[in-house]
Amino acid sequence: MKAQRLLLEYDDARSGSFEPLREVPEDKIAVLGLITTKNSRLETPEEIRARLREAGCYLALEQLALSPQCGFSSSVLGNRLTPEAQKKKLHLVVEAARAVWE
Amino acid sequence: MITVRADTVGSLLRPPWLFKARQEVAAGAISDSAFKAIEDRAVDEAVSLQEEAGLEVVSDGEMRRQSFQSQMTEAVQGFGEYSSDAFLWGHWHGDEEVGNWSLSRPASLGVVGKLHRRRHLSAEEFTYLRGRTRKTAKVTLPSPSLFASFWSSERSREVYPTLDSFLADVVEILQEEVAELVRLGALYIQIDAPHYGLLVDPRTRAFYEGQGWSLDRWLGQGIEMDNAVMGSFPGVTFGFHL
Numbered sequence: 001m002k003a004q005r006l007l008l009e010y011d012d013a014r015s016g017s018f019e020p021l022r023e024v025p026e027d028k029i030a031v032l033g034l035i036t037t038k039n040s041r042l043e044t045p046e047e048i049r050a051r052l053r054e055a056g057c058y059l060a061l062e063q064l065a066l067s068p069q070c071g072f073s074s075s076v077l078g079n080r081l082t083p084e085a086q087k088k089k090l091h092l093v094v095e096a097a098r099a100v101w102e
Numbered sequence: 103m104i105t106v107r108a109d110t111v112g113s114l115l116r117p118p119w120l121f122k123a124r125q126e127v128a129a130g131a132i133s134d135s136a137f138k139a140i141e142d143r144a145v146d147e148a149v150s151l152q153e154e155a156g157l158e159v160v161s162d163g164e165m166r167r168q169s170f171q172s173q174m175t176e177a178v179q180g181f182g183e184y185s186s187d188a189f190l191w192g193h194w195h196g197d198e199e200v201g202n203w204s205l206s207r208p209a210s211l212g213v214v215g216k217l218h219r220r221r222h223l224s225a226e227e228f229t230y231l232r233g234r235t236r237k238t239a240k241v242t243l244p245s246p247s248l249f250a251s252f253w254s255s256e257r258s259r260e261v262y263p264t265l266d267s268f269l270a271d272v273v274e275i276l277q278e279e280v281a282e283l284v285r286l287g288a289l290y291i292q293i294d295a296p297h298y299g300l301l302v303d304p305r306t307r308a309f310y311e312g313q314g315w316s317l318d319r320w321l322g323q324g325i326e327m328d329n330a331v332m333g334s335f336p337g338v339t340f341g342f343h344l
Contacts, residue, residue: 001325002332003293003342004103007111031109031341065106070296070343071113073163074170078115086115090155097108098156 005029010051011036011069021058030059033069035093040085048096066097104238104290104339106158111343112242112292113170114151114163120144141166142230149234159238159290162231170294171244173223178275180215180261181252184208188251207309212254216261217271223279228288238290241283242343245295246272246331247324250313265314269327276331284335292341293328299344 006024009015010032024030034051035043048066055064072079072086081089120140127137148163167173169189175181187208224241231239249272252258253265262268283291300306301320310320332340 001342002329003340005109005339005341007109007292007341007343009299009344029103029105033111037111065109067109068111071111071164071170073113073115081115083115087151087155090110090152090157093110094108094156101107
């Protein structure tokens with residue numbers, strides 16, 4: 001796999017454990033989709049930091065990044081969340097990333 | 103390599119007025135020029151939303167697309183008749199609110215002509231976005247094997263005798279698209295490949311095996327095609343969304 005950034009969906013129990021992150025080669029970054037785009041429930045920054053710490057047991061933080069789990073609107077119909085929730089979730093991605101990596 | 107810690111996958115919620123304008127232009131009620139001004143405004147708002155959140159990588163929110171992979175079928179002739187069901191069929195596991203649901207593969211789905219690119223898939227998207235932001239502009243392209251569902255053993259054989267011969271043309275179109283995006287200055291291109299995850303579902307896997315590819319072949323040859331699309335462009339970062 002040539003891609004350098006692997007964007008992986010990790011927003012619920014069905015996504016499975018972080019164990020496969022052990023297999024990520026040294027020259028790649030795993031972007032973890034920890035923030036759901038399926039509904040308006042807003043994750044807390046503490047929740048996201050805890051999940052990243054857990055992922056950090058399998059892959060170094062330098063090889064990790066954060067994103068929403070998927071697009072907010074895979075088709076024109078859009079997902080079941082409000083524009084306000086979408087905005088809060090985008091802010092959360094940036095704030096949680098700053099808290100962990102800066 | 104782009105090492106930003108805060109990333110996004112691409113699409114954003116479409117404003118209702120964009121949805122309405124899309125219907126109006128399709129019905130001939132507004133001009134192409136009027137529609138493009140509305141579409142541009144939707145992209146502008148998507149850019150502002152991401153910049154205000156503090157993201158260093160921004161997309162155009164996929165405001166110009168019907169769905170994340172529709173740029174291919176809109177820009178290229180030969181895919182035959184299809185509706186949005188072409189992209190949505192399958193067995194889906196929803197949360198408490200949505201529940202599980204299934205949609206059958208449309209019977210009329212199938213490539214009927216040799217693929218012919220009428221225009222670039224995402225050059226307009228990238229060029230406009232590049233002019234609207236000083237952040238890194240990200241563009242997404244669909245993984246070639248995602249279109250395997252468009253090959254039909256009954257309907258497509260005359261023009262493409264095998265699934266492989268059809269997908270080879272899809273790969274070529276995407277390779278040319280990547281080269282064009284790089285020429286236009288793209289530094290971050292993401293390949294969307296959500297179909298790999300669906301292979302764990304026995305019903306989905308059975309359909310693809312019926313298309314002539316075993317699971318091993320999917321993983322081996324599918325990724326080989328993704329790599330071919332990414333080509334060799336030092337200085338450009340590729341993302342792969344599973």
